[in-house]
Amino acid sequence: MASSLSTVSARAMLAAMVEGERDPLVLAEMAKGRMRIKIPELAQALEGHFDEHHAQLARSILHRLDLVEAALAELEETMRAEFAPWAHQLELLQTIPGVGEHVAQVIVAETGADMSRFATAGHLAAWAGLAPGMYESAGKSRPVGKRHGNTWLTAMLVESAGSVGRMHGTNYLSTQHARLTRRRGMRRAQVAVAHSILVSAYYMLQRDEPYQDLGPQWFARRDDEAHTRRLVAQLERLGHTVVIDPAA
Known part of the structure; x- marks a missing residue:
């Protein structure tokens, strides 16, 4: 019923069980927020055998979790202090959809936030390993997937792309993710969106400006414009002169 032991509801229930509470209804009533609609299912799930031996094991596991969480919190504070010059x-960077504090920190840590090191956004993408490689033979070329590069940066950007994919067409990047997933599969879509995120980061840091979203309708407009150009070209090949007069 609970997605993680780290949620407030799950920790409250476990703590109560460790202290001796065994009534499933009492435990289920400790649910908070959206979990409260699951109280009947929670009560059913909490029925079972849980003795003092189980309580001791749970107490030990929770103690270790507390220690790990405290260490992580201390590390995050240390990182924030170290990143203060790049606040x-x-x-x-966090104005880009899908880019949170940790991903922004990795971008800054791996690139130094200095885009003058890279001649173009393409050079940055190639350095990171997000520019598509090309195999050439007999005068023909074909893509062979992404190149080897900065695996740590690439992994974080691909993770961000996965977050963008769950936004369901609310912005340019999520629309790009959905379109490419249908055409080329989830993995390639995430690499392509990770590339878009990194290119956006390049120009944002170079120009010192926040992310400017093109909007979820950008691809539809581009497709309409391309279709219009194709139709005009066909008519011109037939000897017609075409003047485009957009409707009001």
Whole structure:
């Protein structure tokens, strides 16, 4: 019923069980927020055998979780202090959909937030390993997937792309993810969106400006414009002069 032991509801129930509470209804009533609609299912799931031996094991596991969480919190504070000189750049990067604090920190840590090191956004993508490689033979070329590069940066950007994919067409990147997933599969879609995120980061840091979203309708407009150009070209090949007069 609970997606993680780290949720407030799950920890409250486990703590109560460790302290001796065994009534499934009492435990289920400790659910908070959206979990409260699951109280009947929670009560049913909490029925079973849980003795003092189980309580001791749970107490030990929870104690270790507390220690790990405390260590992670301390590490995050240390990282924030170390990244203080790049606070502005981190704030800019987090305006990109799917890019949170940790991903922004990795971008800054791996690139130094200095885009002058890279001649173009394409050079940055190639350095990171997100530019598609090409195999050439007999005068023909074909894509062979992404190149080898900065695996740590690439992994974080692909993870961000996965988050964008769950936004369901609410912005340019999520629309790009959906379109490419239908055509080429989830893996390639995430690599392509990761590439888009990194290219956006390049220009944002170079120009010192926040993310400007093209909108979820950008691809539809591009397709309409391309279709219009194809129709005009066909008519011109037939000897017609075409003047486009957009409808009001």
